[in-house]
Amino acid sequence: MPTQYQTTISLTILSLFHVLIVTTVVHGGATTTTPTAYEVLQSYDFPIGILPIGATGYDLDTKTGKFNAYFKGSCSFSLEGSYQLKYKSKISGVIEKDKLRNLSGVSVKILFMWVDIVEVVRKGDNLQFSVGIASAGFGIENFFECPQCGCGLDCNRKIKGGGEHFVSSS
Template identity: 60%
Template sequence: MTSPMALLSFLLLSLPLLSSAAPLTAYEALEQYDFPAGLLPLGVTGYTLNEDTGEFEVYLGKTCSYSVEGYDLQYKSTISGKISKDKLTDLKGISVKVLFFWVNIVEVTRDGDDMYLSVGILSASFDISGFVESPQCGCGFDCNDIATEDITKEKKMNLVSSL
């Protein structure tokens, strides 16, 4: 049988190990509130989160733009808002192009496997499976095509310059 003193010693010695856990990434923090990591593009450099109020700021190295499924999206270098389970409100710094105008996405909610992105009086529903992976700035999910295109252009230029 373990003595109470031995158990207490073990717990006290374990505390530094428990408290020295690495802080969550912004992507992991999203998941703590039941959101998929793919709501944020790759390249987050840091974030702040007030767990009491849900107020947050997410930092990207620069403004980020890309297209996904016919939608042009733009993230400013700082994104802010409030987060709670299944709900992002008071969003600032994320916009989508609708026809010829850029409008701010002000709220994102999750209901089961559906994500609702709101630009005020209008909202659109998307399956959560589209947000599992984080898109890359500049090319979204079509980055391999861009790299292939650049290589092809480079080969053509080299071919022309060698003639």
């Protein structure tokens, strides 16, 4: 017959085991991981391809929507031979569902001038990119893949072996 001491120890072990099982079930048995900048974009209903490959991190104030995304350096590339884009090593703005506003750090070349993209709005299956005085719309399917610095979406033909092409920000 077990002693009172052995019964107390058995109940304590059983209680600890129960707490361990409940904790594992409640938390799904998995550790929590921080989402990537690309996953955060998706959570606000944006496709990952509005950021080039190579985001090294981000910070986000979920109450205000203010964010910063970080890269190793500045980045530039052409899309379909027509639009030239530049990303600085830090991109800032405010994000909310279907809208990026007060953007800084992203610019597009229009004719012979570089102008900042200040807002991106998703309207159904289209994205509207605004440079303040003008805007242009593109189908969302154009942004399912992330462009690569140096070569955009046409990297296999231009650069054998891939790789990221960031330049030092100054």
